[in-house]
Amino acid sequence: MNMSGFNFVAAGLRVIEVEMAALEILKPQINEQFRRACELMLACKGRIVVTGMGKSGHIGSKIAATLASTGTPAFFVHPGEASHGDLGMITGQDVVIAISNSGETGEVLTIVPLIKRMHARLISITANGNSSLSQLADVSLEIGRSEEACSLGLAPTSSTTATLVLGDALAVALLEARGFTAEDFALSHPGGSLGRKLLLKVSDLMHKGDGVPLVAEDTRIRDALLEMTRKGLGMTAVVDADGRLSGIYTDGDLRRCLDRDTDIRNILIREVMNATPKTITPNLLAVEAVALMEEKKINGVIVVDADGRPVGALNMHDLLKAGVV
Template sequence: MTQHVNEFIQQGLRVLDIERAGIDDITPSINQDFAQACELMLNCRGRVVVTGMGKSGHIGNKIAATLASTGTPAFFMHPGEASHGDLGMITATDVVLAMSNSGETSEVISIVPVIKRLGVTLISMTGNPQSTLARAADVHINVAVQTEACPLGLAPTASTTAALVMGDALAVALLHARGFTADDFALSHPGGSLGRRLLLRVSDIMHEGERLPKVRHDAIIKDALLEISRKGLGMTAVVDDNDVLLGIFTDGDLRRILDQQVDVHTTSIASVMTARCITAKPEMLAAEALKLMEDKKINGLVVVNKQQCPVGAFNMHDLLRAGVI
């Protein structure tokens, strides 16, 4: 294997250079045709139906998935199956995005007359503006590249990268036009860690009510330690007579005062607590709270309402259990 290392690296770098150049080749295609295609998909009352054969089909499948997850209803239709009944999935309110590098793929061309007869808007994405598919479309997006990364010029490489990038450009342009938000994205991705990170709020994971560690400002350190032990969060909130948060006392604070030989039986918690502590709001995203804790290098947060009264608390273990970390 050692004798091929340099060759592997050189070939890998060559491919990246060619595919990077392919993206440069399609940059001029972000033009009025691109904008018109976006308008047609944005105003579509149905769904965007993406179709393509072979490698173009694989890219089309991914583009359809990206559109669907970013606010544009879309699905992929295999052109080979379309002629055997799947064309029934297309309605007059849909928009078809047909992909073919040559623009002459027979399976795709064969369904164009039916698409036209249904009165469905057709957008084509090809590498040949003079092709049959390009000329039949209402709007054509040119994704022609000068060179394929495959040295034989046979395997679609730079051309499929260009088509994929153009599909991403369409999806993101539409996302922006729709005002699509992270919350919208989370609603279509409720499963897995991504959904948890985007959907979970601090209010979903915090300890509240009787589980909230809290002591009054005139309590002695011993009482605070008992509260920390009972609630198991490694900290306690310290409040005034009106239940407004004054500060926080943590395991770290305990180690500090023990080094100072403070008497835990007589010293008030208010004299050793950390005042003006970092807090969270119930509506804050759990992922935001995690970043705040990482930035401030702290292991827990007290959650306060608009009146600055503690309503909850949580620590890193709660974020871990919730799948946010």
């Protein structure tokens, strides 16, 4: 087949336009029934069980995964497998979301009486509010009747997109109702960079003990430079007689001293240090430290305790190495 004259870009754009139109049709369906579905799911004492055949099943699996990762315990059950033993995974305390574009999918309808018998609540997602599945459900959600993006009008495209978006709407509405936080989200995603960004604290990454560059206020710059070189962080904390942070001296401060022809062999560090350094506390999230350093355009920061005494040091390289940046 000679496809050299086919306009692939136009075909792709047409699909997007058709599916966007399907989402416009979906908007009015976010109504009282949607509110009832959310309340039913929020009050669920068991799990949200999602089921569906074919493409609806694939979408249902994604919806279950999204719910589970945003604070609503959920899993997917294949309706065919449910008829052969997996129905035992569902309990009377669960809420079942059954997805069927037509609302007449045989494998789904077969298990509905058993779901009702065990007193599990049923939410349907269909394109037909008058379908058998919708009529049997406690709450009937509709995606509306839209044109499939497939030129044959056969392949589930617009309908599956609308169903997926409806599932996202349910998940996010529940997330917000629960007061689900970024840290809660990270607890269910500990393995990736997202977990590192949201769970790591400054205390997990900072240099501690002898690794903290530290000099007294009456230290000469040349000796402070030796401390900076030994610790390799491009800075040193400066403390007063009580051990509290009184300033910081960095590589940038050294360059400015050299530009002014300062006698770095004899001058005391308290005369050239930054006496108003930015500091952080150990319990701060690492991602918050990144935000501070980016905002203030600094590469390193001293970590202090409640009394203002240095307990650690952190630089941008530490955050890069940990995958936080």
